Amino acid sequence: MQSDLLLIHAPSVYDSRKRTILYGPISDVIPSTPIFEMYPVGFITMSHYLSEKGFDVRILNLAMKMLQSHRFNPETYLSRFKPHMFGLDLHWLPHVQGVVEVVRILKRLHPEIPIVLGGLSSSYFHREILENYPEVDYVIRGDCAEQPLAELLEAIKGDGDVSSIPNLTYRRGGEIVGGEITHVPSDLNRFPLDYRHMIRQAIARRDISSYFPFRKWFFYPITAVLTCKGCLYNCAGCGGSAYAYKGVVNRHHVAFKDPSVIAAEVASITTYLRGPIFFLGDILQGGRDHFSRIMDTLRPMKIKSEVLVEFFSPPPRDVLEELASTFPKFNIEISPESQDLEVRKAFGRPFDNVSLERFIQDADAVGCRRLDLFFMTGLPKQTYDSSVRTVDYCRDLLSSIKGSMRLVPFISPLAPFLDPGSLAFENPDRFGYKLRFSSLEAHRNAMLASNWKEMLNYESVTMDRDALVEATYDAAIGLASLKAEYGLFRKSEMTRVINRAREEKRIIQQPESPGTEPELGRRWISTLLRSPIRGGGGDSVCRKEELNMPVSTFRLHLGNLLRLFISGKGN
Secondary structure (H helix, E strand, O other): OOOOEEEEEOOOOOOOOOOOOEOOOOOOOOOOOOOOOOOOOHHHHHHHHHHHOOOOEEEEEHHHHHHHOOOOOHHHHHOOOOOOEEEEEOOOHHHHHHHHHHHHHHHHHOOOOOEEEEOHHHHHOHHHHHHHOOOOOEEEOOOOOHHHHHHHHHHHHOOOOOOOOOOEEEEEOOEEEOOOOOOOOOEOOOOOOOHHHHHHHHHHHOOHHHHOOOOOOOOOOOEEEEOEEOOOOOOOOOOOOHHHHHHHHOOOOOEEOOHHHHHHHHHHHHOOEOOOEEEEOOOOOOOHHHHHHHHHHHHHHOOOOOEEEEEOOOOOHHHHHHHHHHOOOEEEEEEEEOOOHHHHHHHOOOOOHHHHHHHHHHHHHHOOOEEEEEEEEOOOOOOHHHHHOHHHHHHHHHHHOOOOOEEEEEEEEOOOOOOOOOHHHHOOHHHOEEEOOOOHHHHHHHOOOOEHHHHOOEEEOOOOHHHHHHHHHHHHHHHHHHHHHOOOOOHHHHHHHHHHHHHHHHHHHOOOHHHOHHHHOOHHHHHHHHOOOOOOOOOOOOOHHHHOOOOOOOOEOHHHHHHHHHHHOOO
8 A cells, every 4th residue: 555646536525425415416417426526637647647757656536435335434444555645636626625624634644644735726725725724735736737746756755855846835834835837838748648557557456446537437438538728718607717727827828739649548548448538628729720630640540439529619510520520420519508698708608699500500410429518507697587598599409400410408507616716706796796705715614515505606696596596497497398308308307307406496495394304205305315425416407327428338348458457467
């Protein structure tokens, strides 16, 4: 159990197995549960980079282990490890409660071992972390922690001098030291997502579950290819926007990967896995020529897997045709956020409905297998009526499909937080928001609330939190009926989603009802409230399986995996 670095991914709420929390729809449109057991892809790039530098790095998905077994004792398990340093991700803010609890446990068990945090939220709150949480020794800021982390490990194993390490915030005497972020790589070519490395590590550690990215990954082995870091767009509530990246991690330009690096990542996936491949980040952000070079590099690989690409605004038809010529099985997702153009513009999506509808027709015509549309409640200038009218707009879109493409709309709330560093978080009045709290400690406490409405760090001038909850559930109920009408849901699935949405809405509107179990009447709601971990958090306003693309019966290339194990003896 000794290594140079143990990278730990904490659950969103450490003791959620004992708490009664109605998480609602805060994780409905991502693969993980409300415990957010999906560790950041940066764990893989850091593990690979540091291993290449000669360091022994291990990943521990503590959230996954706690999710898998109600009897798993994290303190006993953590007591076995004696690395030179512990590292935890505080990337997205919903992990703050779990991270703080885990670092406190680690420091109590291993007071002599330093602890470092990293990620976007750590970068934003770096001073508050060191001021309020003495258990944390270091924070590495920025969106590329690989090189600073290597230098920090060298210092800890050597003379202990950390003064020259870029992007590092630490204590020196009674002073907190942390200057400007200077390590901002202009490209990502040195930091590949090497799945071969991940698989070898899982085998060598004999700890497969810690390398699973989310609870049901084996049954739906989707993988990611990170095409860039940074963004050209400025969605108001997003901590990954251009504004947030500039202010929080000093990234003024998007960092891309060369097509050859992207192709190598894809090869590291398809050699061992048969699941869908998700290209993270709009690959048009690098320009039309960059997109074509990526397609030209991938096309000869004859990729048979289902492929999912995301666009931040509707692409032209020739881009879709190029996708179709590269991937026999391609799927797309895009987030209009609202059908209301005033709301969409206020949030930062720079396209109109004519462009969106033309794109949908083009995607259908060129052979896209499936197109997911993501709408949201809780946006600037959005009202209850505007939210529920999303269903009518989706009806119009579904009726327009003439080919075989599946058009699948989703709606979920902007929850639980406006991201720190985002335009709306920094300028709430300008975007019609009222921030309820802004400190890290307040967000930590919010994650312990009894339901997702109480977790929200905002409400808007056009919809308070009660209206947001009502709009979310009512729109979801309408959308479930619409999906059943168009064959996207079976009637039983529609009934399940509608009943659950109605019960959750009633529970939140009547806070005393969770204590009156017989009145709840539905066993699945009681399970959700009393044991969210054992119940997996459940679905709320949609079925999580709706996100899934088709998966082969044989999910793994067993022969290649066996050869990998034998060639390296699992090391």
